[in-house]
Amino acid sequence: MQELTAEVVVVGAGPTGLMLANELALAGVDVQVLERMHERTGLSKALNLQPRTAEVLDLRRLLPRAQDRSFATVADGHFAVIPVPYTGWDTRHPYQLGIPQAEVEAALEERLAEQGVRVRRGHELTNFSQDADGVTVIAGDLRIRAAYLVGCDGGRSSVRKALNLSFEGIEGQGHGVAADVLFKSTPPGAPTQWRSMSNMVTSGSPGKFIGVIPLAEPNLYRISFGDRLNRPPNLRAEVTAEEVRQAVTERFGPEAQIAEIRWASRFSDDSRLAEKYKVGRVLLAGDAAHTHFPAGGQGLNLGIQDAMNLGWKLAAELNNRASAALLDSYEEERRTVASQVLNNIAAQNALVPTTPNQLALRALFRDLATLPEVQHHLSGMVSGLDIRYKTEETHPAAGTRLPDFPTAQGYASTLFHKGNWVLLTKTPTPSPHTEVLVAQVPHLPWPDLQRILVRPDGYIANTTGSTKGWLT
Ligand SMILES: Cc1cc2nc3c(=O)[nH]c(=O)nc-3n(C[C@H](O)[C@H](O)[C@H](O)COP(=O)(O)OP(=O)(O)OC[C@H]3O[C@@H](n4cnc5c(N)ncnc54)[C@H](O)[C@@H]3O)c2cc1C
Known part of the structure; x- marks a missing residue:
């Protein structure tokens, strides 16, 4: 058994774990990152950075790296696929940056390596225990003694499960499929560049949706489709080529010729939030703490911002600089934000019509969403620009983000x-x-x-x- 010591062990080298490790390393904290996969798959669920995440990365000089790896700048966000421009927000980044999750991870891992931290790949956390002084972490033949452990190990987090925390929320009825599809030529009527959320998603019959986003490579598209009313018996069942072909035909007609399905994955429309984010010396961040239907493109963004909130607080605690309640404020602040996101996801889900009445409600909502005040409210929500943490002060600045100036x-x-x-x-x-x-x-x-x-x-x-x- 190899024995190591560290101040913090981060489990999971997804966007959340990598951002957190960067923050800790920047503060001089001795951090070990464990990742069960031997190498990055290069595959991407998420495709965007929201304006607030762009600002957060900019605070650390990370934004140019992300921009270099991006393939699109999208003028608006969306709420239930109703486009909501970011106009009216005092931000230098009023856009979604189109960037595959794998590229976000690559940029973060590159910076982490520059800070002298190497991700320990092929190391799956198998067990841990905690006492008053620290945490003992076991990953195969590796044992690490550390002051803190942070589970950034995704929606099926083994850290969260070992803590016996409830992970409750809304049980969905439906499912979705995301597939990266290379066509032999541009499908009829398909956009060739991702500039706006307008007309990105269409709906065939009640509860159904099909979305199309052009990716960096010519004729390569992210096709997202699903049914909000029906779920296959096994959500982990492999996506078949026939399912993808059917969705493509429904969207573009029989002329659309698929050359290759690069990747396809099924996802649920459940929403869940961990009961706690901190138990003793063990914390949770990112999808380990909250999962939801990917409406509005918020999950990865939430995780990066969890990491940004936790990093400096944990570093201050380890350096004996933190006031008594500082580390606990991580859960208070970020669990509140996640709970608000889960609410906005539920509202977006309710706007996917399954009855004539809901169809009328969506049409009305679409009209309302052309009003600047409504757009401002909705875009603030999905972008993270509207976050305001609780403070004792009543001045409107207190608790809000500093607009860059x-x-x-x-x-x-x-x-x-x-x-x-x-x-x-x-x-x-x-x-x-x-x-x-x-x-x-x-x-x-x-x-x-x-x-x-x-x-x-x-x-x-x-x-x-x-x-x-x-x-x-
Ligand atoms: C189809 C789809 C589309 C999406 N689109 C968007 C979008 O456009 N915008 C957006 O913001 N979000 C989107 N999301 C959500 C986003 O992908 C997630 O929120 C994001 O991946 C969460 O990052 P994370 O680092 O918290 O977890 P993960 O990305 O799940 O990373 C967890 C890491 O931990 C590792 N791990 C797990 N268990 C262990 C263990 N025991 N030991 C060691 N390592 C372990 C895993 O291998 C993995 O690398 C989408 C999700 C889906 C399903």
């Missing part, structure tokens, strides 16, 4: 590259804490404020500048 030193986002806190102040002010970088600026996005203290994840802690209640 130009300062004399460059954009404000550049001040966060090292994962530090930032005090933005209009008047000369000493740093309230060794972890806080002070930047004097002539203007703030809220003209009535003199200063704002911003957390390492880009959310406004307070408008006083005090680290009390956050750091010791």
Whole structure:
């Protein structure tokens, strides 16, 4: 048995685990990442980064890498496949970046390697136990003693199951299939570039849907189809070529010629949320903590933002800099956000019509969604731009994200590259804490404020500048 020590063991090298490991490594934490797969499959469930995720990656200089690997910039998001532009949000990234999940993972793993951390592939977590001082993690012939364990091991998380946490929510009735299909030539009427969510999804009969997204390679498309009313007896049954062919014919007619089905996978429309995100020294993040139907393109984005919320808090705890409740605030903040996402997914599911009455309701909702206020509300929800964490203060800035803005030193986002806190102040002010970088600026996005203290994840802690209640 090989014995190792670490401060944190991250289980799972999906987007959540890789983002978390990057955050921990940036803060100087000794982190080990275990991944059961010997190599990345190169396959992608998710295809997008939402505006808030783009901002979060920008805070760490990771966005250009993602942009380099992206294949589309999509002007709008969607709510129940009703396009909702991001206009009205004060963001430098009012778009979805079309990028395969595998490329997000590759970019994050590349940065992690630059920080000196290698993912231990072919290492499946098989057992763990915890005591007052730490966690003992077993992965085959490897035993690691660490202070914390974080399960980023996906929807079927063995970490969550071992903790005996309930994973409740809404039991769906239907299912979907995602398939990457190469056609012999462009199917009739198919878009050749992904620029908007308009007309991306159509519906044949009640409860059914077929979506088409052109990918990077010519004639390669993500075909998503399903039935919200019927589910096959075995959701893990392999997707047959005939199923895909039928959906393609329904969407494009018999002229569409499939050259190859690169990958196909079935998914459910269940929604589930873990009862807790932290039990002693073991935490959950990403799909291990919440799973749902991929409506609106939110799951991967939620996971990356979980990681961004947890990383600096865990690092502060390990460095003895965290106030008593800081680490617990991870669950309070992120479980609340996940619960809101699950609600918006349920609302989107309700807008897939299965009766004439619902058809009328959807038509009405589609009209309402052309109103700028409604678009703003919906796009804020699916993009993550509307997140506001609870604080003691009532000022509208408190708890919200800092919109990126130009300062004399460059954009404000550049001040966060090292994962530090930032005090933005209009008047000369000493740093309230060794972890806080002070930047004097002539203007703030809220003209009535003199200063704002911003957390390492880009959310406004307070408008006083005090680290009390956050750091010791
Ligand atoms: C069809 C489909 C389309 C989707 N489209 C979108 C989209 O467009 N936008 C979006 O934001 N989201 C989308 N999602 C959701 C998104 O794919 C997930 O939310 C995302 O993969 C979650 O990332 P994660 O890192 O938390 O988990 P995962 O990606 O599941 O990664 C978990 C990792 O842990 C590893 N692992 C598991 N168990 C162990 C163990 N015991 N030991 C070691 N390693 C282990 C796994 O091998 C895996 O690499 C989609 C999902 C589906 C099904």
